[in-house]
Amino acid sequence: MCANYEKQLVSEQSKAEAARDRANMLDQALKQATEELEGVRSVHDETVRAWQQARAAAHDHAAELAAAAARADHELQRRAADADRASQRALHHVTLLTVDRETLQKKLDSLERDNAMLMGQYIKMADEMQNEIIDLPDTVEELQEHTLRLREQLIFCQIGREKAHEAENELRSQLLDHATLFRQQEAELASLRTQLTNANEQLEQVATEREQMRELADKLRTSTDLTEQLLEDKKRLQAEMLELRTRVSALQQELDNSEKVQQDFVRLSQSLQVQLQRLREAECEVRWQHDDDVSECPECHASLPTNKKKVHCRHCGRIFCASCVSGTVPAGPRRVPARVCALCRTLLQPHAPPYFSTGPPDHA
Structure with a gap:
C-alpha cells in the first residue's frame, strides 16, 4: 500500500509540475496577446488621428481654393467684359477718327489745291495785268467807275482769301484735335490690350488653380477610399480585438483553473505526504x-x-x-x-x- 501511495504521490507531483508549466505557458501567451492587442490599438489610433488631420487640412485647403477660384473667375469675367466693351468703344472711336481725319485731310488738300490755284491765277493775272497795256478811260466818270469796279473786285478777293485762310486754320485745328484724340484712343487701346493680357494671365492662373483643385479632388477621393479602407480595417481590428479579448478571457480562465488545479495538487501532495507518513507509522500497528x-x-x-x-x-x-x-x-x-x-x-x-x-x- 505504501508503494501505491508513493506512486500516486509521484504521479500527482508530475501532474502538478505539468499544470504549473502549462500555467506559465498560458501566462506568457496571455501577456503576448495583450502586448499585440495594445500595439494594434496604438497603431490604429495613430493612423486614424493622422488621417483625420490630413482630411481636415485637405478639406479646408480645397474650400479655400474653390472660393478663390470662384472669386477669380467672377473678377476675370467682369474684367474681360469691361475690356471687350472698352475695346469695342475704342475701335469705334478710332474708326470714326480715321474717317474724320481722312475727310479733313481731303478738305485740306482741296483747300490747298484751291489756294494754289487761286495763287496761280492771281500771279497769272498779275503778270497779264503787268504786261497788259493799260487802257484808261478818257473821261473822269468812266475812270471813277472803273476804279470802283476794281475796288469791289479787290474787296471780294480779300474776303475770299480771309475765309479760305479761316477755313484752313479751322481745318488744321480740327485735324490737330482729331490727331490728339486719336493718340489718346490709341493709348487707351494699348491700356486695354495690357488689361486683356493681364486678364489672360489671370485666366491661365485660374486654370492652374482649377487643375490644382482637380488634383486635390483626386487626393480627396483617394483619402475617402483610404478612409473606407481604414474603417474596414478598424472593423476587422475590432473583430480581432474582440476575438483576442475572448481568447485572453479564455486563457485567463484556463490560467485560473490551472492555478486552482495546481493548488489542489499541492494540497493533495501535502495531504498524501502526511497520510503516507501516517501509513508508514501505522505499518507496525493494527489498522x-x-x-x-x-x-x-x-x-x-x-x-x-x-x-x-x-x-x-x-x-x-x-x-x-x-x-x-x-x-x-x-x-x-x-x-x-x-x-x-x-x-x-x-x-x-x-x-x-x-x-x-x-x-x-x-x-x-
Missing part, C-alpha cells in the same frame, strides 16, 4: 482502531459520542465521524457499497474529484 482509543474525528476534529458505536473506514480501518465517512465505494465480488473516508475514496476512485476539492474546475 483497525478500537473504539475506546479514539475520542475525536481525525479529519474534522469533532468529538465522537461514547454511547454509540463508532464508524470505521472500511479501507484503512480508522475511526471518523459520520459526515467524514459519507463516501461509498463498491467492495467485494458482490460490489456492496462500503463506507470509506475521503482520502481512501480518492485513492480507490482515481477519476473522482479529490477529497479536498469542493467542485470540478470551470472550463472556458
